[in-house]
Amino acid sequence: MAHDPDTPGVISFPPLLLGGTMVLGALLDWLRPLPLFSQLTARVLGGTLLTLGAALGLAAVQTLRRAGTNVRPDQPTLRLVTAGPYRWTRNPIYIAGLTVYLGVACVINGPAPFLLLLPLAGC
Numbered sequence: 001m002a003h004d005p006d007t008p009g010v011i012s013f014p015p016l017l018l019g020g021t022m023v024l025g026a027l028l029d030w031l032r033p034l035p036l037f038s039q040l041t042a043r044v045l046g047g048t049l050l051t052l053g054a055a056l057g058l059a060a061v062q063t064l065r066r067a068g069t070n071v072r073p074d075q076p077t078l079r080l081v082t083a084g085p086y087r088w089t090r091n092p093i094y095i096a097g098l099t100v101y102l103g104v105a106c107v108i109n110g111p112a113p114f115l116l117l118l119p120l121a122g123c
Contacts, residue, residue, distance in 0.1 A: 013072075013074070014097060015097065017120060018097050018098075018100070018120070021101070021113075021116050021117070022105075025105065025110070025112045025113030025116045026108050026113065028110070029109075029111075029112045032110075034111055036111060036114075037106070042106050042107060042109040046105075046106030046107035046109075047103065047107075049102045049103030049106060050100055050103030050104065050107075051103075052103075053101075054096070056085060056095060056099065057100070059084055059092070060085045060086070060096060061093065062084070063085065063086060066083075067081045069081060071093075098121060101113075101117060105117065
């Protein structure tokens with residue numbers, strides 16, 4: 001299958017990569033729990049990161065929709081967007097996903113999700 005030059009050629013739908021890695025990290029932590037933070041710190045930090053990541057992701061998606069371009073990375077880009085969070089970064093949805101992932105990792109409160117993030121972020 002030929003690669004469409006107007007799409008980034010992602011290897012998998014990014015939420016599936018993040019979600020699958022989160023599940024694997026949670027499973028590994030469940031098998032061998034090693035808390036990193038106090039329960040209160042884990043919940044506050046995790047909740048804060050989840051909220052910030054979700055807000056950034058929502059703002060990025062709304063900005064793309066207002067501009068009239070596709071949100072999904074496997075569909076062609078219809079317009080160059082430089083408003084909203086796209087003023088600061090080219091990939092705010094990916095940053096939002098990683099921030100949500102970090103929030104979940106804090107709530108899980110074990111080293112496995114954090115260690116799995118290293119190869120995931122390098123994809």
